[in-house]
Amino acid sequence: MDTVKRMKIQHLREQIVQDVTIEHIIDYLISKDVVSEDEYELIKxxxxxxxxxxxxxxxxxxxxxEAFDHFVKSLEDPYxxxxSQLQSNGPQTYQMEERSYFDSLLLGGLPQPPPNNISRQEKMEDVRGCxxxxxxGHYVVLHGMTGTGKSCLAAAALDNKKTNNRTFQQVHWSTDRSKKETAKKRHNTGRPEATDDGDKLRNCSIEEKGYEGAVYWLSVGDVNTDDLLCHMTDLMEKLSHHPGVDLQCNCTNVRAARECLRRYFTTDSLRKGLLILxxxxxxxIMDAFDIGCKILVTTKDSEVMKTVEGRHELIQ
Incomplete structure (x- = not known):
């Protein structure tokens, strides 16, 4: 269930508690698999x-x-x-979307462009269009030399109010295990530390609703097999907590982790998800994360895409 729908329920929670008798709607909710028999036993x-x-x-x-829609439907006759209030798309809903969007940036820590960043509007719109x-199972690839602002461009394309109103909802940071000192500085300052190549953006994941799932930003860089497996298991941990996902995996190698990630991204809640590498x-890296979801890649070496030839669009 996406953030705005959760907020609608939360906003009306006390009224629902005051007015609704569960027995009037539970049969319908069970028939639509919104509530399981075991969950109903707990409720009782x-x-x-x-x-x-x-x-x-x-x-x-x-x-x-779909649970929200079924819940609303169950209330139509008795309540x-x-x-009608849950279905409302008036100003209050817009305010919820506004709050959801800005809270996501604040709580998740999506970094603002550096002071000397030069906005490239035309290129940014190209990325958004792609x-x-x-x-x-396809890829958008931002290709360019070190220091040309690929990461800034990717983040700017994602950090867009018009786009994100129908897409992104929550932002989270994860740690790049190959850059422990950078992670330590980020922890102390509350923002990512600039690296030598001027790249200030690391490991941001954005939960969204237009893709009906999550968008995860992973900064990979130079990794060995152990680092790669850590990135994959970290991603699985986040996905396992996504609403509507009931899947747990314990993987000891990259191949098993890849198969598990594929299963995650075939669930209803994550099928339209986006991953940024x-x-x-x-x-x-590309072989390990060839998991069937939509992927945005930044790289200075277009040859890394050879394993997915014919399935990517290059932006230089």
Missing amino acids: QEKTRKDRTRRLLDILPHKSL PWIS LSSLKR DDVKSSE
Whole structure:
């Protein structure tokens, strides 16, 4: 369930608790696989009507994207006043989207462009256009020499209010294990530290709703097999907590991790997800992350894309 829908339920939580009797809607929710029989048993263990309703509302945000629509449908006959409020797309919904968008940038720490960054509007629109038409299993590749601002361009293309209102929702940082000192400085300052090549952007993942899943930014750089496996397992850990995902994997090698990531990105919640691989330096990375999702790559060596020839669009 995406952030705005979760916020709608949260906003009306007390009214729902006051008005709704679970027994009036539970059969429909079970028939649509919104609530399992086991979950209903847990709900029934609550002693009061209000507590049973609260337990249901605690369960719903972790369900699939369709769960919200089924919940609204279940309320239409017995509680039409609540159903109509949940379906409303008025100013309040816009404010929720605004808050969701700006909170995502604040809480996740998406870095702003450096002071001397030169905006390349035409190139940025090219990237956005390619991303909007990107198919699963295909790639958009930003290619250029070190220091030409590939990472800044990628982040700027993603950090777009008009685009992100229908896409990105939450932002998270993860640590590039090959740059421990940079991670330490970021922890102390609250922002990424500039590297020698001027690249200030590292490891940002953005949860979004237009792709009906998550967008994860991984800064890979020079990695050995152990580092690569760490990147893959870190990504799996994040995906396992995404609403609507019920999948756990324990992988001890890159091949097994790749197969597990493929399964993650075939779930309903993540099927349209986007992965950004920043600073790719070897085709081994591309082979490991050839997992069937949409991927944006930044690299100074176009040869790294040879393993996915015919499935990528190059932007220089």
